[in-house]
Amino acid sequence: MxxxxxxxxxxxxxxxxxxxxxxxxxxxxxxxxxxxxxxxxxxGEEPPVDPLSDYVGDYLATYSIIALDRSTGQLGMGVQSKALGAGNRAMTAKGGVAMIAHQASANPMYGPMSIELIERGYSPEEALDQLVRGDEGRDRRQNAIIDSRGRTAAWTGARTSDWAGHHCGVDYCAQGNILTGPEVVQVMAESFEASTGPLAERLMDALDAAQRAGGDARGMQSGAILVVEPRVRGAFHDRVVDIRVDDHSTPLVELRRILDLQRSGEMLREINPLVGRGELVQALDFANRAVAKSPSNDNAHVALANILLRTGDRDGAIASLITAVSLNPGRRMTLPRDDNFEVIRDDPEFLRLIGG
Known part of the structure; x- marks a missing residue:
């Protein structure tokens, strides 16, 4: 039982x-x-919980990957599942400590208890062994741990629904259950090993590769990416990326869109210091990259217009503002108050754009 x-x-x-x-x-x-x-x-307010009663919940038919980026110290996880809100139930993390995946007949207590054990000196293998040996439901669990040193441990219970399995390599573990076949885990691992760049994007690429290989045999419903970093003094939290798509016909497409939007915003934050130092060529490069990363981000088009105007490209600036307004008509209200565009406030094309 x-x-x-x-x-x-x-x-x-x-x-x-x-x-x-x-x-x-x-x-x-x-x-x-x-x-x-x-x-x-x-x-005496209510009867005690029956310790022999079964836990009933959605089976997290899931594929996921957990990983460490040694260059940044970031820990991350990407997951896709034919279950509602997998990101809320399949992952636990603490920056500078560990990332834990708990899926199949998922027991979320594996997360915080693994964190506690690792913080007290247990290796991931020792922590997972302690939890599995004490869990009567272990044969239906699937769990994986990676700590801040890159040490890993994984468990796929004998009664986890086919196909189920895991593979741990250098600085990552890939795992899944109710998959179309072992190739799903294999291509996740291969994608991660071959990739470079920000950890969140490497995880996203691995999820996409897994889906192309067949993915969850039941289909798609939810997805998530979580990346944490070691908390520095004064930091309010450890989360660098925390994106969840709880219910969607194509959750990975939506997950990618939101991740690209976040990355676009990160690029935009680099622009103001560059403008302040008069480094307009570099600022223009960041603005163009922000637009390319998320073409639907109206903030990116406004930022690009600002830099183009500063470099003397009035026509390019107006064209970028037209795109921004088409994406977000509310810009007609905010652009007239934006001091960055003071020099074109009386421009006929600008006035037509804002409805003046």
Whole structure:
């Protein structure tokens, strides 16, 4: 019989198995994970949870990849699933510590408990071994861990629906279940090994490669990319990329669109310092790249118009503004107040554009 760690009896069973090495802290952690089950029983407000009841939830038919970028210290994961909101249930991460994938008959407690163990000196292999050995539902689980040192561990339970499997290479693990075949995991691994550039884009490319190879045998519904970095002093959070497409007929297409939009915005943030230093050639390059990365980003077209106007290309600037307004008619209200375009406020073409 399969159990979910959220059931009080099972969560205590698991924590006792780990506490022999991890200490009393994990017992406290377990109670913190479900305090209502203890408090409510004492107060008599509701009956205790039956520790033998089965966990019932959507089966996360999923393929995913977790990875480390050694040049930045970033940890990331990409996932696609024929299940609603896989990104909300299939991944856990902490910058500078580890990234964890928990899928198939997914148990989200594997995430925070793996983080706790790794922070206390366990290797991913040791942490996953402790969790799997204490989990009566392990045969239906699929889990993978990569830590900030690139150490990996993965588990595919014997009763996970075919095709299911995993492959761990240098600085990554690729895994999946209910796939069209082993080639899905294989091409994810090959794509990641052959790629360069920002971690989020490498993960995105690996997901696309997996889908071209057949992907989830049940189809597509949701996808997500999460990238975290070691938290520096004063940082509010560790998330660099956190994009989720919870329900879509082509989730990877939408995921790519949003990722490109974010990357376009990152390029735009490089422009103001360059303009301030008078480096207009470099600023123009960033603006053009931002437009190319996300042609539907009206902010990018406005930024390009600004740089073109500064370089004396009035016609090019007007053309970029026309595109921006076509993408976002609300720009007609904001452009007249933008001091970057003060020199063309009386220009007939500009006035026609804003409806003046």
């Amino acid at each position: 399969e159990h979910y760690f959220g059931n009080r009896g099972v969560i205590m069973f698991l924590t006792r198995a780990i506490a022999a090495r991890a200490g009393f802290w994990l017992s406290v952690f377990a109670f913190a994970a479900c305090p209502h089950s203890v408090n409510a029983q004492r107060a």
